[in-house]
Amino acid sequence: MYRYDEYDHAFVAERVAQFRDQVKRRLAGEITEDEFKPLRLQNGLYLQLHAYMLRIAIPYGTLSSKQMRTLAHIARRYDRGYGHFTTRQNLQFNWIKLEDAPDALADLAKAEMHAIQTSGNCIRNTTADHWAGVAIDEIEDPRIWCEIIRQWSTVHPEFSFLPRKFKIAVTGSPNDRAAVRVHDIGLRMLRDENGEPGFEVIVGGGLGRTPMIGKTIRPFLPKQHLLSYLEAILRVYNRYGRRDNIYKARIKILVHEIGAEEMRRQVEEEWEGLRDGALDLPADVVAGIGRHFAPPRYQPQPTIATETERLRFENRDFALWLRSNVVAHRQPGHAIVNLSLKPEGGPPGDASAAQMDAVADLADAYSCGEIRVTHEQNLVLPHVAVADLPAVWRGLTLIGFATPNLGLVSDIIACPGLDYCALANARAIPVAQRISQHFADLARQHDIGELKIKISGCINACGHHHVGHIGILGVDKNGTEFYQITLGGHAGDDVSLGSILGPAVPADQVVEAIDSLVRTYLAVRQDGERFLDTYRRVGNTPFKERLYATA
Amino acid sequence: MPLLKGGALIDDPWQRLADDTALPADGAVIVSFARWRAEREVLLARSAPLGVLLKNTDPVDALAPDIARLQLIALEFPKFSDGRAYSQARLLRERYRFGGELRATGHVLPDQLHHMRRCGFDAFEVAKGDPVTAWRRAVHTFSAVYQPTGDGRAPVSALRRRLLAAAAD
Numbered sequence: 001m002y003r004y005d006e007y008d009h010a011f012v013a014e015r016v017a018q019f020r021d022q023v024k025r026r027l028a029g030e031i032t033e034d035e036f037k038p039l040r041l042q043n044g045l046y047l048q049l050h051a052y053m054l055r056i057a058i059p060y061g062t063l064s065s066k067q068m069r070t071l072a073h074i075a076r077r078y079d080r081g082y083g084h085f086t087t088r089q090n091l092q093f094n095w096i097k098l099e100d101a102p103d104a105l106a107d108l109a110k111a112e113m114h115a116i117q118t119s120g121n122c123i124r125n126t127t128a129d130h131w132a133g134v135a136i137d138e139i140e141d142p143r144i145w146c147e148i149i150r151q152w153s154t155v156h157p158e159f160s161f162l163p164r165k166f167k168i169a170v171t172g173s174p175n176d177r178a179a180v181r182v183h184d185i186g187l188r189m190l191r192d193e194n195g196e197p198g199f200e201v202i203v204g205g206g207l208g209r210t211p212m213i214g215k216t217i218r219p220f221l222p223k224q225h226l227l228s229y230l231e232a233i234l235r236v237y238n239r240y241g242r243r244d245n246i247y248k249a250r251i252k253i254l255v256h257e258i259g260a261e262e263m264r265r266q267v268e269e270e271w272e273g274l275r276d277g278a279l280d281l282p283a284d285v286v287a288g289i290g291r292h293f294a295p296p297r298y299q300p301q302p303t304i305a306t307e308t309e310r311l312r313f314e315n316r317d318f319a320l321w322l323r324s325n326v327v328a329h330r331q332p333g334h335a336i337v338n339l340s341l342k343p344e345g346g347p348p349g350d351a352s353a354a355q356m357d358a359v360a361d362l363a364d365a366y367s368c369g370e371i372r373v374t375h376e377q378n379l380v381l382p383h384v385a386v387a388d389l390p391a392v393w394r395g396l397t398l399i400g401f402a403t404p405n406l407g408l409v410s411d412i413i414a415c416p417g418l419d420y421c422a423l424a425n426a427r428a429i430p431v432a433q434r435i436s437q438h439f440a441d442l443a444r445q446h447d448i449g450e451l452k453i454k455i456s457g458c459i460n461a462c463g464h465h466h467v468g469h470i471g472i473l474g475v476d477k478n479g480t481e482f483y484q485i486t487l488g489g490h491a492g493d494d495v496s497l498g499s500i501l502g503p504a505v506p507a508d509q510v511v512e513a514i515d516s517l518v519r520t521y522l523a524v525r526q527d528g529e530r531f532l533d534t535y536r537r538v539g540n541t542p543f544k545e546r547l548y549a550t551a
Numbered sequence: 552m553p554l555l556k557g558g559a560l561i562d563d564p565w566q567r568l569a570d571d572t573a574l575p576a577d578g579a580v581i582v583s584f585a586r587w588r589a590e591r592e593v594l595l596a597r598s599a600p601l602g603v604l605l606k607n608t609d610p611v612d613a614l615a616p617d618i619a620r621l622q623l624i625a626l627e628f629p630k631f632s633d634g635r636a637y638s639q640a641r642l643l644r645e646r647y648r649f650g651g652e653l654r655a656t657g658h659v660l661p662d663q664l665h666h667m668r669r670c671g672f673d674a675f676e677v678a679k680g681d682p683v684t685a686w687r688r689a690v691h692t693f694s695a696v697y698q699p700t701g702d703g704r705a706p707v708s709a710l711r712r713r714l715l716a717a718a719a720d
Binding site: 017158 | 631632633634635637638639641646660662663665666667668669670680688692693694695696697698699700706707708710711712715
């Protein structure tokens, strides 16, 4: 894991002091709310429906047990005892007081954390594959590059007042688990003909009200040029991105309007003036960052974990959990354990302070002190010995994080929606809770198989509904909540945007509608087909006919 | 408006010339980019200092051939949240090697001086507050920076390399 050195420590402490002074001047009326807004936003502080919300950066979704305990402490001390993990691998606290925010940030700084640039029109937290460093299909650990990007983008003097927010995602595997094609910049690691790793550079993807799939503007970028190339893209965007209309200000609109080829030309031209300069990444600098992400010292493991095998045969719940929540690890005798923050009927992504502490304890005992946050609002213990799986499962069961539903119909992504968010048109969390309750039968969920439902409470699409196998979008019709359904979205390598099925359905019919879609799938699926496969084969029609015939 | 330069407030020795005002025989003047384009020869023929004010949509590369003959370039922030001039500033300093006064004008807020300074601005028409205190804050807030820019500060990555090299000696 990355550890701060004296420079990082000093910088974050200075940032806290700076914000403390800004808050003081705001409370004294020396700066207007309009002028204060970008300052607080770039420190992660939003004004929401009921209170300030503090969004804490979890760079590329990696946390130490100590950091998790700090988050628990913040939840208890400054909030109402719980937090909410987001689709950008961050954590949000929804009940923060403005005058407490500098103290909360100071506590975070002690644990090498911050809330810098988790909001505002700047470069946001860089996201990555949540199985980084342990996935068996990985070329290189993407977190090395994310950390390099994090440092370069931190209080970047040129790019702190961009036309709009800017999100970068990196995947180190050919199998994209970071949704790189729906980010402002997606970086996908691959090898050139000599076997050298580098990046495919994808620009202009995004969700929101105008969903677009990113375009590849450079099929292969050697690693040492990463920052100069990013700086070239950001400079073109900063100068020419639209600023006349907030809804057309993301880079995807610029790419769409001038075309991918012209975008590529402008970026390459700008890059000619930047490459091989001060942003060049010497191998020793990369290696210096890379050492932080060296694999932990794994203990030797027996070839057969007897107790794990025994329990698998004796306990159906454990076996189910192994099947859906535990995946293969690069190190023999180890496994990646996915924690479900989607208990039956619970709000997706919520964790209490007690649950955070318990996860930290489990990480210390069984996962080399390391935890990951996924963009699907779950957590991961990345380094668990197969022999320890029964103990980990028991520990997770006690805190309600062992629901064996990863990737299944109740593993729902939902934005905070109208329960918290000032932008929302409709509630999202209660819809997720009702769908989750309806499909509570785990055997049925496993029979249905992989099915990703994603819910957004408004067109800004924080719940990623465009890339849900089933996407649900809350809309407001004359003061009443309705939900528009899309089918066939997907965020992996074979990315696709969902298409609208038909008229939006009223709130009290959403569960029935989802049930109808699932039944249609079960009726027409062929052997081995997931929901997405069936949909891609048969299209909207059978789903539409059945849904709107019964509605 | 008082001008912040070198950490102090000074009287602005420059005159901002409207496009329809006759060109005075001497005295330092700042003209618009449009006027610069229209009257370039006449303007360069004067012996007094010359400055050009660019809108943030004006092309900075158009000044490149004459960059050494300009003593001042002013860049405009129509709103504090419109950050295009930061890129213009870096291009002028780092690509076109502009060595004169680079002035920030418009909606210049005290909390943005740090960013402006790092991008190469060295004179500021600060709209409000106490500019001298703001300047001190901008200079001293961060003891380290993460990006190489034209301001010459060694970024953290370079400082780390130096430490490693010193340890290896």
